Amino acid sequence: MNVAVKAGVMAWSKRSAHQWLEQYGLWVRSVKFNVTANPLAILIDQNDKSRVRASRVSIACEINDFEAVQVSQLLSSMHNDSREYLASRAWYLILYYENEWSYNSIANAHKCSKALVRSEIDKGLAYLDGKIDVLQS
Numbered sequence: 001m002n003v004a005v006k007a008g009v010m011a012w013s014k015r016s017a018h019q020w021l022e023q024y025g026l027w028v029r030s031v032k033f034n035v036t037a038n039p040l041a042i043l044i045d046q047n048d049k050s051r052v053r054a055s056r057v058s059i060a061c062e063i064n065d066f067e068a069v070q071v072s073q074l075l076s077s078m079h080n081d082s083r084e085y086l087a088s089r090a091w092y093l094i095l096y097y098e099n100e101w102s103y104n105s106i107a108n109a110h111k112c113s114k115a116l117v118r119s120e121i122d123k124g125l126a127y128l129d130g131k132i133d134v135l136q137s
Helices: 002-007 017-032 039-047 065-079 084-098 103-110 114-136
Strands: none
Touching: 017 065, 017 084, 017 114, 065 084, 065 114, 084 103, 084 114, 103 114
């Protein structure tokens, strides 16, 4: 009984929006890694060292399943918002944190500038920081 009650409380104050999304992205990529039913594909993915970016610092995934679902719901509510600019910012956040696209890749796919992508991601993070502040109180 205590475990179920304890798991139902989200400690949003542990991290900023950027840190939550960073951890969520790591969690999603680690969960999706073995989704395929093809064992050969799993082995290829595990041994393909060319996909690992040497420039990126390796960060441990410290988010649990409950926290990941909560972050997912927060991001989903932003993405499904009736305000179009929030939905597009959420999409940029998903591409950047969950799918690990670069600013350049997002800009090329959406036919806009890299500066605009960076600005939209920053605005999306600011919005989520505000939502997290409200959820903490």
